[in-house]
Amino acid sequence: MAVAGACIVLAVTGGQLGTSLLALGVMFAILGVGMIAVTRSLWVMHRWARPAAIAWQVLQALFGVSTFQAGPLLGLAAIVPAVVFLYAIFQPRVLYAFEDAIAYHEAHPSAPAPPPKRW
Secondary structure, eight states, X not given: XXXXXXXXXXXXXXXXXXXXXXXXXXXXXHHHHHHHHHHHHHHTTXXXXXXXXXXXXXXXXXXXXXXXXXXHHHHHHHHHHXXXXXXXXXXXXXXXXXXXXXXXXXXXXXXXXXXXXXX
């Protein structure tokens, strides 16, 4: 979200690049809101959140690989958290917790979800 704000501020003073920076800022804002929604949905264990988070981490790792030659620290800063998240999300305890939450949602479709069991 900070990058979105910076792009929008630079768009005001950007001259010829103003329109491109504004579009980039709006795109980053939409992605930021989407990541907030995915994070919240992971916390309450919604079914759709795991695939969305996994897809984002794969994209983040690919970004890290593509920028590794420009600067190894930037590449590692993107790759390491993605690998740690992907390792964690496929741990048996996490899979069981999501299976329990999905079973509850299927058994009680109109009821609000109970607080998820934390490890």
